[in-house]
Amino acid sequence: xxxxxxxxxxxxxxxxxxxxxxxxxxxxxxxxxxxxxxxxxxxxxxxxxxxxxxxxxxxxxxxxxxxxxxxxxxxxxxxxxxxxxxxxxxxxxxxxxxxxxxxxxxxxxxxx
Amino acid sequence: xxxxxxxxxxxxxxxxxxxxxxxxxxxxxxxxxxxxxxxxxxxxxxxxxxxxxxxxxxxxxxxxxxxxxxxxxxxxxxxxxxxxxxxxxxxxxxxxxxxxxxxxxxxxxxxxxx
Numbered sequence: 001x002x003x004x005x006x007x008x009x010x011x012x013x014x015x016x017x018x019x020x021x022x023x024x025x026x027x028x029x030x031x032x033x034x035x036x037x038x039x040x041x042x043x044x045x046x047x048x049x050x051x052x053x054x055x056x057x058x059x060x061x062x063x064x065x066x067x068x069x070x071x072x073x074x075x076x077x078x079x080x081x082x083x084x085x086x087x088x089x090x091x092x093x094x095x096x097x098x099x100x101x102x103x104x105x106x107x108x109x110x111x112x
Numbered sequence: 113x114x115x116x117x118x119x120x121x122x123x124x125x126x127x128x129x130x131x132x133x134x135x136x137x138x139x140x141x142x143x144x145x146x147x148x149x150x151x152x153x154x155x156x157x158x159x160x161x162x163x164x165x166x167x168x169x170x171x172x173x174x175x176x177x178x179x180x181x182x183x184x185x186x187x188x189x190x191x192x193x194x195x196x197x198x199x200x201x202x203x204x205x206x207x208x209x210x211x212x213x214x215x216x217x218x219x220x221x222x223x224x225x226x
Contacts, residue, residue: 042220043114043218044155044203046216098215099160100145100157100215102156103154104152104153104154
């Protein structure tokens with residue numbers, strides 16, 4: 001599986017957009033980019049995933065570069081409840097085991 | 113609330129004791145995973161079930177660890193002869209056979225070995 005690189009921490013002001021980068025320069029053509037987050041003392045929570053095209057759901061937007069070597073998770077209007085560790089994970093489709101390989105992620109702190 | 117429950121939420125035990133954790137997944141989701149998370153690290157994969165079959169075990173799962181999923185429903189993770197290094201958060205995740213992989217995590221069981 002492709003490895004990912006994320007900054008260890010970021011700050012964001014409440015109400016502003018939070019842009020979390022992820023580098024996955026060794027990603028293969030059929031591997032997806034997934035984002036999860038983990039609020040303190042809770043289990044991880046799925047946010048969004050994508051392959052090539054940009055994706056948007058009720059939680060966030062995912063922008064994947066054309067060469068697919070990096071991506072950005074965007075929280076359009078960050079709130080204090082968005083303070084969490086955000087994990088970028090690359091996994092291949094298909095197969096019988098979709099185990100997630102987490103790195104250390106990015107600790108996003110949303111400040112009032 | 114993801115619908116995945118884990119019990120107990122916290123467990124404190126003395127070194128050498130056996131402990132068992134339980135995960136109750138979303139009933140219609142066939143895949144079940146166990147992860148372990150230590151302080152400051154992301155979760156690490158331990159083992160995986162599809163229905164009642166345990167299909168993969170990580171090297172992290174030593175001989176002291178055993179997991180079961182009888183009848184493909186709830187799952188248990190047992191640690192025998194606990195060591196201080198076993199202190200961690202143990203997470204259960206559940207996943208359906210959808211085209212994409214959204215894993216639903218439980219709240220975890222925090223184990224402290226004294």
